[in-house]
Amino acid sequence: MKSKSYYPSFVLLFLLGIAATALGFFVFAGPEGKVLSGVLIGLGSGTAGFAASKAITERIVRNNPQLNRTIDIEANDERNNLINLMAKAKAFDFGVYLPLPVFILATLLGAETKIILMFVGAYVLSWIVYLWNLGKLHREM
Amino acid sequence: MDNRLAEIRKARGMTQEQLADILSVSRQTIGSIENGRYNPSLSLAFKIARLFQLPIEEVFIYEEDDSDEK
Numbered sequence A: 001m002k003s004k005s006y007y008p009s010f011v012l013l014f015l016l017g018i019a020a021t022a023l024g025f026f027v028f029a030g031p032e033g034k035v036l037s038g039v040l041i042g043l044g045s046g047t048a049g050f051a052a053s054k055a056i057t058e059r060i061v062r063n064n065p066q067l068n069r070t071i072d073i074e075a076n077d078e079r080n081n082l083i084n085l086m087a088k089a090k091a092f093d094f095g096v097y098l099p100l101p102v103f104i105l106a107t108l109l110g111a112e113t114k115i116i117l118m119f120v121g122a123y124v125l126s127w128i129v130y131l132w133n134l135g136k137l138h139r140e141m
Numbered sequence B: 001m002d003n004r005l006a007e008i009r010k011a012r013g014m015t016q017e018q019l020a021d022i023l024s025v026s027r028q029t030i031g032s033i034e035n036g037r038y039n040p041s042l043s044l045a046f047k048i049a050r051l052f053q054l055p056i057e058e059v060f061i062y063e064e065d066d067s068d069e070k
Helices: A007-027 A029-062 A066-075 A078-097 A100-106 A113-140 B005-011 B014-021 B028-033 B042-051
Strands: none
Touching: A007 A029, A029 A066, A066 A078, A100 A113, A100 B005, B005 B028, B014 B028, B014 B042, B028 B042
8 A cells, every 4th residue: 555645745844944944034134023033044944954854754765665664663663662652751750850950040040030930830731741641541541 | 571582483494684574573672572671562472472373371481570479
């Protein structure tokens, strides 16, 4: 069975990324459009890079079924998936403690309260996502 | 959990690559199972046993350890 090709979509995404980068560089280049320019260049170049890598990979894989199968096996291999999940779990455990000294340091350095609260909010949100998934998985499994 | 995968595979004249290819897993997974570093999922264990037409307990040997004696 022939798998669906996303090549045209990636090419379109690449062109959109280039267009956004160009807009950021040339259209909003003045000091008044500094923030918008930065956002467009960042998002545009990131999107273009992602789309280009996906398009090139699909092009290479399309003409090489053996390579396609190898990539597929590596992506779905149960040991690889378990290793990936364990690595992510360890990173989350690390991330539990990492922000705490950063919050204290930011407070001591006199960072704006709204900035600190924004980061605290993001930190709390990550815990809400964790607890929500914990409950969901307990119900499902 | 102990297993006889390496012994059975070699007796059938198969390489790790060939076995991995048939089972659609990576060669590293086969190597790790053979070395006892990784215990496969139930479905993969059954796939392996069926491939060699053996009962699962002839491929994978479960030994109780202290933590199981409760």
